[in-house]
Amino acid sequence: MKPDVKLVLLGDMNVGKTSLLHRYTERKFTNTISTIGGAFFLKQWGPHNISIWDTAGREQFHGLGSMYCRGADAVILTYDVTNWQSLAELEDRFLAVTDTAKPDCIFAIVGNKADLTDDCALFKEAEGDESPVQTKGSPRLRKQVHTEDAVALYKRILKYKMLEEKDCLPAEKMCFETSAKTGYNVDTLFESLFDMVVPVILKNRNEGFSQTVDLTEYNDGKRTRPGCCV
Amino acid sequence: MSVKAFELVPAVERALLMGDKARINIECIECCGKNLYVGTNDCFIYHFLLEEKTTSKEKLTFSVQKQQHKYLGLKKPVSELKAASALNRLIVLCDNTIMLVNMLNLDPVQSGAKIKGVVTFTVNENPVNGDPFSVELGVISVKRRTIQIYMVYEDRVQIVKELATPEQPSAVCLDGYFLCLALTTQYIIVNYSTGASQDLFPFDTEEKKPIVKRIGREEFLLAGPGGLGMFATAAGISQRAPVHWSENVIGAAICFPYVVALDEGFVTVHSMLDQQLKQTLPFRDGHIMQDFEGKVILATMKEVYVLVPLPLERQLLDLLASQRVEEAIVLVEGAQRNIPKEKFLVMYRRILQQAGFIQFGQLQFLEAKDSFSKGQLDARELISLYPLLLPSTSTFTRSHPPLHEFADLNHLTQGDQEKITKCKRFLINYLKEIRSTEVANGYKEDVDTALLKLYAEADHESLLDLLVSENFCLLVDSAPWLEKHKNLFIVCSDILTGKIKDTNLNLECAILYGKLEEHDKALHILVHQLKDFQAAEDYCLWNSEGRDLSYRQRLFHMLLAVYMDPAVANDTLVMAAVDLLNTNAEVFDAVRVLRLVPGNWSIQLLCPFLRGAMRENMHSKRMSQVALGLAKSENAIYKHEKLKYKGLINLSEKKGCQLCHNTFSEPECVCYPNGILVHIHCAAKRNRDSASKQHFTNPSNHT
Ligand SMILES: Nc1nc2c(ncn2[C@@H]2O[C@H](COP(=O)(O)OP(=O)(O)OP(=O)(O)O)[C@@H](O)[C@H]2O)c(=O)[nH]1
Ligand SMILES: [Mg+2]
Numbered sequence: 001m002k003p004d005v006k007l008v009l010l011g012d013m014n015v016g017k018t019s020l021l022h023r024y025t026e027r028k029f030t031n032t033i034s035t036i037g038g039a040f041f042l043k044q045w046g047p048h049n050i051s052i053w054d055t056a057g058r059e060q061f062h063g064l065g066s067m068y069c070r071g072a073d074a075v076i077l078t079y080d081v082t083n084w085q086s087l088a089e090l091e092d093r094f095l096a097v098t099d100t101a102k103p104d105c106i107f108a109i110v111g112n113k114a115d116l117t118d119d120c121a122l123f124k125e126a127e128g129d130e131s132p133v134q135t136k137g138s139p140r141l142r143k144q145v146h147t148e149d150a151v152a153l154y155k156r157i158l159k160y161k162m163l164e165e166k167d168c169l170p171a172e173k174m175c176f177e178t179s180a181k182t183g184y185n186v187d188t189l190f191e192s193l194f195d196m197v198v199p200v201i202l203k204n205r206n207e208g209f210s211q212t213v214d215l216t217e218y219n220d221g222k223r224t225r226p227g228c229c230v
Numbered sequence: 231m232s233v234k235a236f237e238l239v240p241a242v243e244r245a246l247l248m249g250d251k252a253r254i255n256i257e258c259i260e261c262c263g264k265n266l267y268v269g270t271n272d273c274f275i276y277h278f279l280l281e282e283k284t285t286s287k288e289k290l291t292f293s294v295q296k297q298q299h300k301y302l303g304l305k306k307p308v309s310e311l312k313a314a315s316a317l318n319r320l321i322v323l324c325d326n327t328i329m330l331v332n333m334l335n336l337d338p339v340q341s342g343a344k345i346k347g348v349v350t351f352t353v354n355e356n357p358v359n360g361d362p363f364s365v366e367l368g369v370i371s372v373k374r375r376t377i378q379i380y381m382v383y384e385d386r387v388q389i390v391k392e393l394a395t396p397e398q399p400s401a402v403c404l405d406g407y408f409l410c411l412a413l414t415t416q417y418i419i420v421n422y423s424t425g426a427s428q429d430l431f432p433f434d435t436e437e438k439k440p441i442v443k444r445i446g447r448e449e450f451l452l453a454g455p456g457g458l459g460m461f462a463t464a465a466g467i468s469q470r471a472p473v474h475w476s477e478n479v480i481g482a483a484i485c486f487p488y489v490v491a492l493d494e495g496f497v498t499v500h501s502m503l504d505q506q507l508k509q510t511l512p513f514r515d516g517h518i519m520q521d522f523e524g525k526v527i528l529a530t531m532k533e534v535y536v537l538v539p540l541p542l543e544r545q546l547l548d549l550l551a552s553q554r555v556e557e558a559i560v561l562v563e564g565a566q567r568n569i570p571k572e573k574f575l576v577m578y579r580r581i582l583q584q585a586g587f588i589q590f591g592q593l594q595f596l597e598a599k600d601s602f603s604k605g606q607l608d609a610r611e612l613i614s615l616y617p618l619l620l621p622s623t624s625t626f627t628r629s630h631p632p633l634h635e636f637a638d639l640n641h642l643t644q645g646d647q648e649k650i651t652k653c654k655r656f657l658i659n660y661l662k663e664i665r666s667t668e669v670a671n672g673y674k675e676d677v678d679t680a681l682l683k684l685y686a687e688a689d690h691e692s693l694l695d696l697l698v699s700e701n702f703c704l705l706v707d708s709a710p711w712l713e714k715h716k717n718l719f720i721v722c723s724d725i726l727t728g729k730i731k732d733t734n735l736n737l738e739c740a741i742l743y744g745k746l747e748e749h750d751k752a753l754h755i756l757v758h759q760l761k762d763f764q765a766a767e768d769y770c771l772w773n774s775e776g777r778d779l780s781y782r783q784r785l786f787h788m789l790l791a792v793y794m795d796p797a798v799a800n801d802t803l804v805m806a807a808v809d810l811l812n813t814n815a816e817v818f819d820a821v822r823v824l825r826l827v828p829g830n831w832s833i834q835l836l837c838p839f840l841r842g843a844m845r846e847n848m849h850s851k852r853m854s855q856v857a858l859g860l861a862k863s864e865n866a867i868y869k870h871e872k873l874k875y876k877g878l879i880n881l882s883e884k885k886g887c888q889l890c891h892n893t894f895s896e897p898e899c900v901c902y903p904n905g906i907l908v909h910i911h912c913a914a915k916r917n918r919d920s921a922s923k924q925h926f927t928n929p930s931n932h933t
Contacts, residue, residue, distance in 0.1 A: 036456060036458065036472075036474050037454065037456065037458040037460070037471070037472035037474065038468070038471055038472060039471045039505075040470075040471045060455050060456050061455055061456060061458075063416075063431045063432035063433070063455060064431050064454065064455070064458075064460070066429070066431065067430055067431045067460075067462065067466060067467070067468055068468060070465075070466050070467050071465075071467055100466075
């Protein structure tokens with residue numbers, strides 16, 4: 001089975017990349033060990049095979065990032081909401097790694113561990129159960145990174161990529177706060193990204209031989225990457 | 231849990247090489263078919279014939295016969311050997327020089343063809359211009375930062391290309407036009423035809439020995455940071471997750487689907503399918519590991535070993551024993567090209583069948599069904615798990631060795647009734663599907679009888695379908711089973727024996743007709759033979775249970791027709807008809823009834839019926855009016871919502887009222903759901919004028 005979409009999780013060690021992927025694929029929060037090298041997972045999404053690469057945040061494996069990002073259709077830049085440095089690292093260390101991704105790669109910025117700072121993140125999303133997943137409540141930590149900080153970073157990323165904001169998916173749609181621990185926003189994160197990335201790859205595929213847009217596949221209202229507007 | 235995938239078997243022992251000469255060591259090895267070559271640090275090449283032997287205890291050993299040994303006369307170690315069997319040549323690297331020797335007698339070629347200034351070289355196993363009588367070499371030259379491509383013929387060599395690299399290369403592999411190189415600080419891939427180069431990832435080759443191995447078409451295996459075995463394609467992409475070796479890995483080799491690696495104390499075996507560590511074999515002082523046409527050979531300084539894959543069957547059994555079904559299937563499918571077709575099919579089917587039972591045991595029915603049908607399972611293997619389903623006359627015995635470890639369904643489910651029900655439902659579906667296919671040939675009785683028993687037990691509606699269609703149900707076995715499950719299908723046993731004559735079976739017969747939806751026949755029996763009018767009425771109620779009203783109505787009309795059948799008219803039946811009408815007035819279509827009843831019946835007689843019918847008519851008329859009203863208001867709500875979502879409406883002096891075509895002078899207006907804007911007064915007028923009131927107006931003011 002050959003994957004036709006590639007999605008890569010990047011971010012500093014310990015921010016919860018593996019936990020997020022686990023939560024999404026296995027529907028649970030389990031103990032993880034710091035990732036060695038990288039791991040990948042295949043997800044069937046409609047007619048598409050999406051490969052999701054979980055990379056290692058440890059400094060030692062930093063050099064592998066460019067290769068794992070090569071040809072990526074979407075990159076999830078992950079930080080820890082309780083750790084300012086983890087957001088800074090995204091810009092300092094990981095942004096350059098994405099240079100090998102596809103030119104119209106889409107970027108999401110994800111603040112994980114929201115359960116430690118936000119009450120609303122104690123609930124799983126859209127599963128109908130209204131009881132907090134974790135009742136005891138771990139000691140409340142100070143939120144070091146706020147959504148505005150992530151939005152600002154998103155805009156700086158567009159600058160770095162020399163893209164016009166108006167041509168791109170809006171920052172509000174691309175910045176998420178999640179909790180791998182409670183499941184908060186995790187499905188939303190992955191699935192809205194899948195929905196955003198599929199039209200882009202279809203468009204690229206179509207461009208090869210025809211200008212026709214497949215209306216059944218076209219997701220209206222979700223504007224895609226700049227490519228379609230220039 | 232791990233798998234035993236390989237075994238280390240000694241091949242060339244110390245005594246055959248250097249004996250007790252302590253300073254003489256193995257430098258390199260090469261294996262080509264049965265020919266094993268060993269190069270030593272004292273400039274000798276040894277040639278052995280390596281033959282597999284299986285002893286009585288199924289234990290594999292090697293018999294080794296020394297053919298030749300030759301001193302190359304350079305007093306330098308023989309650092310690399312590669313066989314080019316099509317040319318009958320052995321390519322030898324010694325003292326930074328590549329030379330060609332005869333594969334059999336080890337004599338240097340007459341022409342004395344040589345390549346000088348070579349650090350290391352590689353053979354292209356997938357050359358683009360595949361001249362079978364030449365071999366393409368990639369060479370790292372002693373000249374700084376230079377790679378050369380050579381063609382080697384029987385007794386000459388020819389340089390094809392020379393490329394400069396950005397840093398000093400230390401390891402090289404070739405596939406097609408692609409050179410995979412370890413440079414001082416990183417790995418890169420260079421297309422030697424176009425010169426295009428692609429960075430892979432950083433690696434400090436001065437600190438750690440790099441590994442570059444071709445593992446297939448345009449894919450390489452590389453030693454990465456932190457003891458990783460990294461996969462990379464010629465396009466610079468990783469398609470498989472890395473395997474995790476130890477930090478001190480010395481060599482790596484591929485023996486599909488495994489990646490084996492050598493470090494100071496162990497041989498490790500990882501699966502390329504799931505990247506997991508499968509086996510660890512202690513091996514001390516190893517310093518060479520290479521694969522040759524799928525055969526992995528290791529050497530210490532003094533001895534040579536072969537890493538023998540365990541028979542596939544053995545590995546598969548191990549995997550299945552630890553319930554690793556998917557791995558087992560991938561492994562057997564991956565082996566297809568290495569086994570004769572017949573043998574493969576037998577093994578493949580068996581593995582699938584076993585896999586199917588494991589999946590079945592885990593109640594993964596979809597997967598199990600898939601495995602069973604792909605594996606062409608003898609359905610009796612499955613049926614025999616269910617106690618008493620196989621006919622007593624069946625000659626079936628389970629295959630040996632067994633396909634699974636379950637005694638029966640109770641054992642498998644540990645008595646859990648819910649699970650048992652699920653398993654039975656699965657078997658019904660499975661047998662239903664296969665009973666008319668080829669797989670069932672030769673034991674159709676067993677299959678159909680089992681199915682009948684399952685149907686009877688489950689009170690399954692398909693029982694009759696089975697019996698009325700062509701089937702192979704065994705009489706002796708089926709009849710008692712049907713009796714035992716004292717349900718209405720008792721009658722079926724009579725069909726089975728074809729003797730439905732007895733009048734006391736009339737009721738069952740009627741029920742049977744009911745099942746077949748031949749209601750008139752059923753009602754006929756009830757009315758004319760059994761004369762049980764209450765039963766006839768109940769029959770209509772019972773058979774229209776859960777169906778729509780018109781179905782019930784049809785049954786009641788049918789019954790009425792039976793009562794009023796002019797051929798058998800009598801007073802009792804007339805009274806029954808009147809009773810029926812009067813007590814079930816609401817079910818009947820009053821108009822049709824009135825057409826049917828003879829003129830001589832008095833109004834008095836049918837009074838309750840007529841009253842009921844009128845009431846019913848009024849009721850349904852009013853109900854439909856209510857429904858209509860509700861639907862209308864719901865529609866209005868939706869339209870209102872829709873309008874809200876449309877957002878703001880632009881009203882400007884340039885826009886005119888679509889009714890009177892004058893401009894708007896005030897912010898108030900009426901907006902129709904289709905977006906048309908009109909003056910409030912125009913709308914009001916139109917509303918008054920429009921007698922049909924089909925146009926729904928929704929006054930919403932926007933400023
Ligand atoms: N409270 C909380 N803890 C989390 C959450 N997600 C991850 N963790 C914890 O954070 C630690 C690191 O999680 P991982 O998923 O291994 O982090 P990673 O980003 O994959 O780290 P590397 O593999 O080293 O790059 C673990 O102890 C997790 O249990 C979260 O949403 N909430
Ligand atoms: Mg991780």
